[in-house]
Amino acid sequence: MTPEVVRxxxxxxxxxxxxxxxxxxxxxxYTYLLGPEANRFLFAHPELFEVERAFQSLVPVDGPTSLIVSDGEDHQRRRRFVQPALAHRQIAGYVPVMRANAEAAVDSWRAGEVVDAYQEFRRAIRRSTIHALFGEELAKESDFFGAHLQVLINLIDRNPAVVTLLRTLRAPAWHNAMRARRAVDAKVYQAIEAARQGGEAGAVLASLVRGDGLSDLEVRDQVVTLIAAGYETTSGAMAWAVFNLLRHNGAWERAQKDDEYLAGVVNETLRLYPPAVVSARVAAQPFEFAGKKIGQGTFLMYSPYVTHRLAEVFPDPLRFDPGRWEAKPAPHEFLPFGGGPHRCVGAGLATTELTVMLKVLLEKEKPELLPQRLTPTGLAAMRPRNGLRIRVAG
Known part of the structure; x- marks a missing residue:
């Protein structure tokens, strides 16, 4: 029997x-800074921490100027170009695209068919993310990006030390990843050039190429980061949300009728299965926390997963309870998208996309969650290792 809460x-x-x-x-x-007070300290003192050194293992995919690996003024400058297209009002304009892609996925299922809900929604999320942010022309290449970015994602999903070794040895896995990156870059640079010449472009791409604020490399890195991180993390969360709706008695039926309850389902999913199990920083200078001295250059990890499953923060933490969200937790207590100046710029887009796609699914007859062993994998984008098998109703 599939457990009610996956550990x-x-x-x-x-x-x-x-x-x-x-x-x-x-x-x-590694030195781990764990629990809500550690999160509060980390978010309140960004000057003590470096992000660029902490996320060097992501550079093969996201590039050296990505928001994820940027510090200080460089991060703030690049963020200013991305943020306007991810404001709440802009995100509301992307909803029809999200809905259309979810409907296309769900409507293709046949009665009685067994489908992998994780992979099905992963494709829909990838296409809608690219379409909404970067335009319809680039969205036509959604499957291309999925195939080539997966080679890169498989590379960086390993231990960072292994990635460094593969790079040093110029191993086949490294060569294959770099070949995939060149293919992705060719498509992205072509789209950048077309946008600079006034061609069709989505909201984010148009914002990134406006004026002379960002180089082509900087634009490329933000585009690839938003595509890869956007669908990789959101599709994992979508799978866990579908699992929660089907595994817990009455959740599906109540979410069909109550938008507030559905919002609670999304939050409970992000609490129990946060996209980033752990995240990283490097100590930029010596400091002391909780009576312990931390030396400059120490590689630090903090964990949303740990905080979200502490009883002193969330009573009865392993209970799936969408009703608990009537009271809003503090930012250092609920941090599925990180926090502080490096909080994920796409958080609003992700929660909206989850909500819209779940609504489309809830309009259909309830599918059956098949008995299966769900094993989480991925520390930066937690997902079910072997997908999520459901049987289509009918």
């Missing part, structure tokens, strides 16, 4: 270490 063994280990040793845990090459 991630590696992350559960961190909860045990937090209980035993407190908010500062040294484990191998």
């Amino acid at each position: 991630y063994r590696q992350a559960d280990l961190l909860i045990g270490l937090y209980r035993r040793f407190g908010p500062v845990v040294r484990l191998g090459p």
